[in-house]
Amino acid sequence: MRRLSSSSLKMYRRCPQQWKLKYVDRLPEAPKPFFNLGTAVHAALEAFYRGRVAGPPPLDEVLAAFREAFDPEAYPTEEETERRRADGLAMTRAFYEKHAAGFRPALAVEKHLFFEVEGVAFTGYVDRIDKLGEARIGIVDYKTGGSFDLDRVRTEPQLTLYQLGTEQKFGMDVGRLALYHVPSQTPFEVERHGEEQVERVRGMVREAARGIEAGAFEPKPGHHCRWCDFRPFCPAFADEYPENWLQEPSPPAPTHAEAAALADRYGELKAREKELSRELAEVRERLEAFFEATGERAASGAGYRVKASRKEEWRIGDDEALRELLEPLGLWERVLTTRVDWRRKAALAEDAELPEEVREACRELASRKVTWRLTPGEVEGEGDSEE
Ligand code: SF4
Incomplete structure (x- = not known):
């Protein structure tokens, strides 16, 4: 599903x-x-x-x-x-x-979560995760629309799902859930959702999963139809849009003989795809070697011209050594969200706010990683000037 x-x-x-x-x-x-x-x-x-x-x-x-x-x-x-x-x-x-005055750092912002509820895979972005104590976190979701009250925070399935997701992912208890109403700068907060609310949401998930798996997609007309973009294609409104419901029947499913031919064709195409990816990787490697050795940033053949751009970044692989270096300096949190973030680690090697010896020590833990971006374009003929 x-x-x-x-x-x-x-x-x-x-x-x-x-x-x-x-x-x-x-x-x-x-x-x-x-x-x-x-x-x-x-x-x-x-x-x-x-x-x-x-x-x-x-x-x-x-x-x-x-x-x-x-x-x-x-x-x-x-x-x-x-x-x-x-x-x-x-x-x-x-x-x-x-x-700003009483600024408290967030543990994570716009955190993309992948988790499971009742065997169903879920995804979601949590606007902000705050650290409340040793192993407790708070979840904040910003709302910029109309007003609401605490009842919504107590019963909002989105918050229950985020509670389940963050606890599952980070092994920390959620201690506080908040919807922050930005127009009035008002946080509406409750403690974690209790078992009754969690079971209610689990039930919603089970019911929806059963319906989706069974292909139960009946229309449920109501006041929400006013904002539904799909009204012209909805069976409940077929009378209003007859032109959309008098379409050509869809082609019949392939016969066994056609499926056999399709299977062969699919196999051939997949084999070619594999072969082409291998060859593409080899050609790419050779071109990168050429650009690296010559310093040039384009190569032209009779039919194609490939432009290259080069990016070189620091990559620090040894998190434990880095933690030993940064923790005594109070700098370890600089690279943390809810996990060690490689971009933040890489930035340390050139962070002007750090003492040079710390930058240098970070560079010693790091290696340089080169990535290339190759963009082919058809050669347009004589008079096509170099960039
Ligand atoms: S128009 Fe149809 S699909 Fe859209 S909300 Fe209404 S009933 Fe559902």
Whole structure:
């Protein structure tokens, strides 16, 4: 069964047909401009916490993260764009003013989780995970829409799923769950969800999994249909869109003889794919050797020209040695999220805020890793100038 998320579970429970049209038939959805503001505010709050141990970045940096993520094309009029932009900047600034002074580093932000509930694979992004004590964590989900109250926090399946997911992944107890209402800068917090709520959500998962596996995708019309992009393709509204329901029948399934031919063709193509990948790897290796040896960044043949770009980074493999080096200096947390992060480790080797001897010691633990990006393009003929 496909991996679920809290929002796809919610969709299946609201309308199984809508779930099918989105996840099985993969019908495209209309752009949702109202999500744009929330996305940009989330990006700003992520910038506020990400990689920060000593304190938050300057306000300008956080506002810049908002501006970068804000899409001015998302709104129908310039007036609305400006109003939304001003709302988002005001929310971001208010968050900064409230939290910068007593800044507490986050254990992780925008944490991508993969976990299982009742044998069903789940995925989700947790906006923020805070460390509450030795082995306890707090989960925070930002909300930028309308108001709500504590009852929602007590019964929100998304929070229950994140509680199960983080505990499963990190072996730490969740001590606090919060929905943070950004427009009013109000955290709505409860202690961990108890057994009754956990069992309620487990039941929802079991029921949805059974329905999906059995192909139960009946439409459930209701007020939510007003916002459903799939209405023209929904059997419950077939009368309104007859043109979509008088289509050519789909071609019949292949016969046994056709399937035998398809099996042969598939096998041949897979074998060729294997052979081609092997050859591609060899050719790539030879080209990289050429670029490395000559310092050149393009090679042209009769039909193709391959451009190359080179990236070289530090990679520190020995986490234990690094921990021994950094912990006494109070710097170990700099490379931690909820696990040791290789990008943060790599950045240590050139981090200007660290004493040179620490940088040097990090470099001694590291090796240089070279990655190439090769981009072929067809040769366009005479007069095609070098870049
Ligand atoms: S239009 Fe209504 S009933 Fe049909 S798929 Fe959408 S939400 Fe479900």
